[in-house]
Amino acid sequence: MPLAAILGTLTGPATEPSMHAPDGFMSVPVAASMWALTIIVLAIAVQRTNRTLDERSIPLMGVLAAFIFAAQMFNFQVVGGTSGHLLGGVLAAVLLGPWAATLVMACVIAVQALVFQDGGLVVLGANIFNMGVIGTMGGYAVYRAIAGAFGGEGRARIPAAGIAAWLAVVMAATAVSFELAISGTTSLEVTLPIMVGLHVLIGVGEALITMAALAFIAATRPDLLELRPEERTPPLTPSEA
Amino acid sequence: MSQMPRLDESPAPSPSPSSSASPASSPASSPEPSRRRGSLGRRWWVAGLGIAALVVIVLAPLASSDPDGLESVAEEQGWLATALDPVYRIIPDYTVPGLDGNLSSIVAGLIGVAIVFGLVFGLGWLMRRRRPA
Numbered sequence: 001m002p003l004a005a006i007l008g009t010l011t012g013p014a015t016e017p018s019m020h021a022p023d024g025f026m027s028v029p030v031a032a033s034m035w036a037l038t039i040i041v042l043a044i045a046v047q048r049t050n051r052t053l054d055e056r057s058i059p060l061m062g063v064l065a066a067f068i069f070a071a072q073m074f075n076f077q078v079v080g081g082t083s084g085h086l087l088g089g090v091l092a093a094v095l096l097g098p099w100a101a102t103l104v105m106a107c108v109i110a111v112q113a114l115v116f117q118d119g120g121l122v123v124l125g126a127n128i129f130n131m132g133v134i135g136t137m138g139g140y141a142v143y144r145a146i147a148g149a150f151g152g153e154g155r156a157r158i159p160a161a162g163i164a165a166w167l168a169v170v171m172a173a174t175a176v177s178f179e180l181a182i183s184g185t186t187s188l189e190v191t192l193p194i195m196v197g198l199h200v201l202i203g204v205g206e207a208l209i210t211m212a213a214l215a216f217i218a219a220t221r222p223d224l225l226e227l228r229p230e231e232r233t234p235p236l237t238p239s240e241a
Numbered sequence: 242m243s244q245m246p247r248l249d250e251s252p253a254p255s256p257s258p259s260s261s262a263s264p265a266s267s268p269a270s271s272p273e274p275s276r277r278r279g280s281l282g283r284r285w286w287v288a289g290l291g292i293a294a295l296v297v298i299v300l301a302p303l304a305s306s307d308p309d310g311l312e313s314v315a316e317e318q319g320w321l322a323t324a325l326d327p328v329y330r331i332i333p334d335y336t337v338p339g340l341d342g343n344l345s346s347i348v349a350g351l352i353g354v355a356i357v358f359g360l361v362f363g364l365g366w367l368m369r370r371r372r373p374a
Contacts, residue, residue, distance in 0.1 A: 019311050024325035050368045058365035063289030065361035066354045070296035073335055073350050075304040082313040083305035100365075107361050115356060116335055116349065117327040176311060185320050194317070198310040221285065 019087070019176060020112060020127055023120025027183035034179065035125030041133050042106055048099040052229035057096060060224060064092050065104045067213075069111070076205050084202030087172065089135020090143060090165040091210045094157070095217070097228040098140040105132030126179055130172045139168030157225070158211050158218070165210035166203035173199035290358060297350030301335070302343040 026034075068088035075083035088108075092101035106128045112118040119127045143164035150156035173195040181188035217224050308316055315321040327333065332352065336345040 019309065021311060022324040023327070024323045025311075025315070025320075046368070053365060053368050055369040058362060058369055059283075059286035059289075061365045062358045062362035063286050063293065066290055066293035066358040067296065069353050069357040070293040070301075070350060073297060073304060073346070073353075074300040075307070075309060077305040077307060078310075081307045083307040083309050085304075085309070103364065104361055107364065108357055111353060111357050111360065115331050116353060117330050117333040118335070120325065121328065173310065185323055186318055190318060191314060194314050195310065198314065202310055 019131055019172065020109070020119030021123045021130075021176065021179075023122045025120075025183070025185055026123050026126055026179055027185075028122065030179050030183045031122045031126055034123070034129050038106075038125040038129045038133065041102060041129070041137075045099040045102040045106075049103055052097070053100055054227065054229065057100065057227050060227060061096060061100060061104055064088075064095060065108050068092065068104070069108050071209060072108070072112070078198065078201040078205070082198055084169075084199070084205055086206055086209045087131050087135050087165075087169060088210075089132055090139035090161055090168050090206075091213055093136040093140035094143060094161050094210075094214065095224065095228060098136045100229075101136040101140070102133055105136055108132075126176075130175050130179070134172045134175055135165075135168035138171050139164045142167050153225075158214050161214055162207040162211040166207040169199050169203035169206045170196060173202075290354070293354045293358075294351060297354060298347050301346045301350045304346075 023031075068086065068091070071086040071088060073085070075085045078084050087105075089101060089105050092104050095101070096104065109119065109128045109132055110124065113121055113124045113127065143160050146160035146163055147153045147156045150160065153160070174192065177188060177192040177195045180186050180191055214225075307313070312321065315324070330338075332338075332349045335349040335353070337348045337352070340348055
């Protein structure tokens with residue numbers, strides 16, 4: 001694989017996924033607030049997933065977590081010596097629903113921090129929220145809205161997921177900018193335009209990977225696109241099905 | 242969601258290494274509802290893990306070492322130094338201590354893939370809702 005060899009020598013082996021804030025970037029009050037917010041969301045996610053998780057989704061959850069972890073190691077070049085990588089929240093939410101997807105993302109980001117020292121521990125709550133919750137909740141809402149507006153998921157799944165994935169990255173970058181500014185690390189006027197500007201580009205990679213993964217699944221295992229629990233179902237459906 | 246009686250096995254936590262060389266059972270070639278099985282059969286989730294491993298092996302060595310979005314902004318604006326060192330290090334920066342270069346990244350990535358899969362699978366298994374037979 002000569003191309004790989006060439007690229008390998010050009011870029012080197014170092015991999016350091018993006019947007020994982022290290023400790024110190026955010027003040028303790030901001031980090032603590034984000035932890036509180038994240039814990040609340042995760043508690044709801046556990047409760048909702050507990051109630052709706054179909055046994056058949058479990059291997060898919062595991063495989064998606066593994067894929068997202070692996071893909072996050074791959075930093076792609078965007079512009080001017082800056083790189084970015086997949087977040088994966090929209091991909092997970094489209095397949096699993098927002099709650100189970102939130103748990104998947106939280107597990108991936110927690111393992112990255114705990115085992116790989118990628119992202120700090122004090123700011124882990126913020127990192128989970130920015131990279132996990134925003135994509136799975138916000139991105140998923142955007143996905144549903146767009147898919148609904150363009151003839152439903154059957155027809156518009158892949159473009160809707162692409163747009164939602166792009167927007168999720170931009171929203172995450174916006175959230176990080178606000179957290180940094182509130183922390184007093186930097187000022188919003190300076191950081192927000194640059195963070196958003198860069199992630200407008202990084203988000204294109206997110207959209208492409210998300211769409212490619214969904215297209216691959218649609219081509220090989222379209223039934224997996226139907227696993228997601230219907231969030232419209234009333235809370236108690238033990239006798240469903 | 243339509244619950245068709247399923248024929249394939251329920252997922253078991255141990256991947257059988259003997260996931261035979263037989264070609265993958267015909268993937269439902271049309272999204273026709275009656276074909277839906279709605280489960281990752283064991284062969285499929287082993288294949289899914291294989292894809293994740295392949296991503297690590299093929300792509301991790303190609304990853305750009307340029308600073309990422311957040312890091313490059315921090316560097317440019319001069320607050321990168323506010324980053325604190327981790328309180329401990331196990332596999333820092335996706336490199337296994339003692340291994341060199343690409344091999345180190347690949348081994349680190351494969352370890353991560355295994356941990357993340359195990360963790361999420363275990364969590365899902367704890368939370369599963371048994372389908373009525």
